[in-house]
Amino acid sequence: MSRILNGIVATCPDLGIGRNGQLPWHPTRLNEEFKHFRRMTSTPSMEGKKNVVIMGRKTWFSIPEKNRPLNNRINIVLSRQLKEPPPGAHHLAPDFCSALRLIDTQLSDQADQVWVIGGSSLYKELMESQGTRRLFVTQVLKQFECDTFFPEICPAKYSLLPEFPGVPQGMQEENGIQYRFEVYESTDVTKNH
Helix, strand or coil, X not given: CCXXXXXXXXXXXXXXXXXXXXXXXXXXXCHHHHHHHHHHHHCCCCCCCEEEEEEEHHHHHHCCHHHCCCCCEEEEEECCCCCCCCCCCCEEECCHHHHXXXXXXXXXXXXXXXXXXXXXXXXXXXXXXXXXXXXXXXXXXXXXXXXEECCCCCCCCEEECCCCCCCCCCCEEECCEEEEEEEEEEXXXXXXX
């Protein structure tokens, strides 16, 4: 079964997504933006199932310990170094393909939507993979200093959807920071299965 894979991210105008293992705007909090992330990643489309969040090791450790694992979601951490899941994580996989195999085999009866939540190389892998991909991007309209960046969204491969169920429209603002939610869908939906 070919499932839709989702990526979710908040970026600065230069596609910056992090600095020193924190969000670029830290310590400012964008609570509504965070609620959007939580709502999107933890609301399954099917009763009795849970969404899966896949993240790299650094992303896992960037989440405050009290918030790990991300609740009501199956947490998969990717790492080639770790031999067992870090405390709190549900599963460990050496790479993205292995994580997807794990979801389709061991977790197939409990897993619903799959969400990639970082970091950069994992987003890149998601965006270059086959099939239907959706990118839920929060465009933060203020530049902060960043040392980690989101891959460029290629207009030939991804189109901006005019709207998406459950995603607020128009300009949002919190703590003097403006942002808007955008959803992109891959255009290379070739059914070669």
